[in-house]
Amino acid sequence: METTETKETMETKETKHFIQEHIEQDLGTETNKLATRFPPEPNGHLHIGHAKSIHLNFGLALQYGGTCNLRFDDTDPTKESQEYVDSIMDDVQWMGFDFHNKLFFASDYFEQMYQFALILINKGLAFVCDLTPEQVQEYRGSYTEPGKESPYRNRTIEENLKLFAEMREGKYKEGEKTLRAKIDMTSPNISLRDPVIYRITYVPHYRTGSSWCIYPMYDYAHPLEDAIEGITHSLCSIEFVNNRPLYDWFVENVNYSKFERKPRQIEFAKMQMTNTIMGKRYLKKLVDEGKVSGWDDPRLHTIKGLRRRGYTPEIIKEFCHQTGISKTGGIVEIHTLENCARNILKSQAYSIMAVINPLKVTITNYPTDQTEYVTLENNAETDLGSRQVPFGREIYIEAEDFMEDPPKKFFRLTPGGEVRLKGAYFIKCQEVIKDSQGNITGLNCTYDVQTKSGTGFTGRKVKGTIHWVAVETAVKATVQLFDYITTEDSTEDNRFNENSMEQKTAYIEPEIEQSAALQFQFLRHGYFAKDNVLAKTYNCIVNLKSTY
């Protein structure tokens, strides 16, 4: 009893966003009738912004026990391809959402949509227009001036029927004729000024080939697709608010008797993120110019890039959940995403030791012939437990973890200073070895046996702990150091940082590569000191298996 009560109070604390409120108002006790859809146009790869829509639509369906369709809005053959369809399906699946039996294509409705257009023509609500694109624009008016009616607006129904049929048959050239809805050329809402609903294109469609040369426009097609599929709530981004009256107009006037319920369009704000390029155009440019290795380059915020970088679906879903849904267009800081990654990874990823800029340390008082394993604990929140890591007389430490002439708040190794080697012993730097150029090539240190980790030694404290890898057993691995692709420049064109990717060889603990779980690590800690000028704040992928 008590537990259910506390559970309930806990649940009520979780606030509902406005879309959930609309759904519950509209559907009442039948929220399980909720039908949403994620409707990408297959003209590019998905990015973190799309993830939000995927999470919203599929998540809502899951929450209410409704359904969510994956529908490809492929009504413009000039931009779409199967490659993108495959990629998008792969991404949605990877995100963990199921669209089995719920996969649809707008192109499958072409005939049905054509029939709907006939209904509109027969009702006197659509007409074939001969105006050129330039003229259409002229006639449309402007923000402050009403438009003019097309001279072809009053063609008879018979003539419209004949002309539209001929358009379909391919009797006209591209741009020669369009089918337009007859609404209101004086409306302050420009999307209502007799919008074009069919245009002629002879580019073959990736699915329907050359079966069609007329294609429906988004404003006409989308509401009808929703209605055909019985979508109850059509969620889209805020720039479509102006199109909502048009959306309703088509659903209303096509008046298809099989529409169980009129779909309702609800808009929410698109999300932007700092240090992120999401524009398709810019993304494509980076890929085409070879600035990145592909759509899955780990510096990109495409779903595939994030995935390759080591993000899990859980991280992305958590991010969507944390940032929420609203009508306020905002820019989320990249920190929020990174926080989700850290939070989730810390409870399931190994904390391994990897040295990227090695500095050899010889522990002069360590027995030459001794081999020893040291116990390394993983984060207590994981069920990964601990593991044994070989230690030795010669080890690599991170070059940045030693400073000959340290600033005041440097907690790591210094000449004569003492630090803990993570999981092992305290070592004290006795001698700095340099080459003829004066470069530091190695360190001679001494260790103190009684300071071994786990023995409960409390004799003295040390300010810092550093990571290390035993020279003899270290595994060489390719490591990619990178940053996000970005600069302070506000124009996306220039947001490319040439130094954002660096290939390095790192020394890593042995046997770690056997762990499939280790694909990713935020190696932030251990590599930097805050407020230290010498700090490097790398994120890195430890590419041990050449598989992502």
Next chain:
RNA sequence: AGGGUUGUCGCCAAGCGGUAAGGCACAGGGUUUUGAUCCCUGCAUCCAAAGGUUCGAAUCCUUUCAGCCCUGCCA
């Protein structure tokens, strides 16, 4: 003769007439086998601005200001 939409902490975001949730970021302290994690603590007398209604307003009314979207045969 423009229309639409949004304005709550540095960033997201609750709030829906009863006296400003939460997360991120940041700052300080404690624990500590990396300065991570973990644990405390602090962080909007104020909700774009100004008036008004009310015992009482971020929430209602009025006006003003700012951002974003709309004149593709793209979606």
